Amino acid sequence: xxxxxxxxxxxxxxISKVIRDSTYIFPVVExxxxxxxxxxxxxxxxxxxxxxxxxxxxxSVYEVARNLMPWSIGAALLTIVSGILxxxxxxxxxYGNAAFPWKMGFLLAGIVLYLLWQRRVALPNSRMSKAQLAxxxxxxxxxxxxxAIAGRAIAFV
Amino acid sequence: MSLFTICQWIQNxxxxxxxxxxxxxxxxxxxxHVLGLAVSVGTIAIVDxxxxxxxxxxxxxxxxxxxxxxxxxxxxxxxxxxGALLFWSEAARLYPxxxxxxxxxxxxxxxxxxxxxxxxxxxxxxxxNNDKLTPLRARMAGxxxxxxxxxxxxxxxxxxxxxx
Numbered sequence: 001x002x003x004x005x006x007x008x009x010x011x012x013x014x015i016s017k018v019i020r021d022s023t024y025i026f027p028v029v030e031x032x033x034x035x036x037x038x039x040x041x042x043x044x045x046x047x048x049x050x051x052x053x054x055x056x057x058x059x060s061v062y063e064v065a066r067n068l069m070p071w072s073i074g075a076a077l078l079t080i081v082s083g084i085l086x087x088x089x090x091x092x093x094x095y096g097n098a099a100f101p102w103k104m105g106f107l108l109a110g111i112v113l114y115l116l117w118q119r120r121v122a123l124p125n126s127r128m129s130k131a132q133l134a135x136x137x138x139x140x141x142x143x144x145x146x147x148a149i150a151g152r153a154i155a156f157v
Numbered sequence: 158m159s160l161f162t163i164c165q166w167i168q169n170x171x172x173x174x175x176x177x178x179x180x181x182x183x184x185x186x187x188x189x190h191v192l193g194l195a196v197s198v199g200t201i202a203i204v205d206x207x208x209x210x211x212x213x214x215x216x217x218x219x220x221x222x223x224x225x226x227x228x229x230x231x232x233x234x235x236x237x238x239x240g241a242l243l244f245w246s247e248a249a250r251l252y253p254x255x256x257x258x259x260x261x262x263x264x265x266x267x268x269x270x271x272x273x274x275x276x277x278x279x280x281x282x283x284x285x286n287n288d289k290l291t292p293l294r295a296r297m298a299g300x301x302x303x304x305x306x307x308x309x310x311x312x313x314x315x316x317x318x319x320x321x
Contacts, residue, residue, distance in 0.1 A: 027314065027318050031311045031315075034191075037195060039202055040195075041192070041195035042195055045195075045196055046228065055227075056221075056224040067212055067215075068203070068213075071206075071212060148192060149188055156184040
């Protein structure tokens with residue numbers, strides 16, 4: 001099965017058709033995509049800045065991460081689920097779109113970064129050096145802002 | 158001279174026309190608008206969630222508000238300036254849009270909500286700074302903030318779909 005067939009299959013699911021046939025479902029789902037993105041980027045920005053020694057310095061890195069990471073994850077899930085719905089309705093538009101692979105690349109990198117490394121920041125017994133924290137923070141900012149910018153670019157390229 | 162005529166004049170100005178017709182400037186400004194929104198409304202959401210007792214309840218309210226304020230204001234400035242540029246390029250098209258007008262009504266109401274909170278309930282924050290359950294008026298300000306910002310985002314996104 002070629003990549004094109006896969007995208008054609010996504011484009012032809014019953015959900016894809018329902019969203020395409022409706023005037024309102026796509027914009028409403030997109031608004032929820034934006035809600036999720038707002039909370040995700042907001043919390044990621046605050047956590048990353050703290051890991052770089054800026055922002056909420058009266059709290060420890062652990063305190064900030066412990067409090068905000070669950071909201072980042074919830075927001076990411078909302079963004080991803082709504083994003084899958086948007087994708088299904090226009091999979092063939094995404095196929096061949098120059099920005100789409102970049103968006104997926106940044107997304108995958110962000111998820112891998114979280115699973116392998118970043119989630120440990122919110123654990124009480126993780127002993128990470130300043131350099132490690134700074135590296136995670138910068139990678140996290142690049143990944144998630146990259147997803148957002150590449151995502152916005154899909155509409156224009 | 159009507160408001161609509163002014164909007165037409167703004168849209169047809171050299172700067173308005175060049176933003177609208179540029180391949181890169183309009184998308185870049187729009188992306189900047191979304192990122193500014195994420196930083197400012199994202200941090201506002203954290204403050205509002207603290208007020209309603211949903212996040213950082215072990216931390217003093219003033220710690221959350223004071224330390225996030227630079228991000229909120231910086232993000233807001235970026236959002237406002239990029240929004241002004243977007244308006245500049247499409248003023249006459251935006252003028253009749255009800256979702257666009259509604260967005261500004263809610264931004265105005267959010268301003269009042271923030272000012273009311275700041276100059277009443279927040280004045281004696283010392284008395285409830287460490288409370289997990291903040292006073293009713295603080296919780297109300299938080300709930301209004303979250304729901305009204307959601308309306309602003311909704312109306313902003315909706316505007317793009319209704320432009321003629």
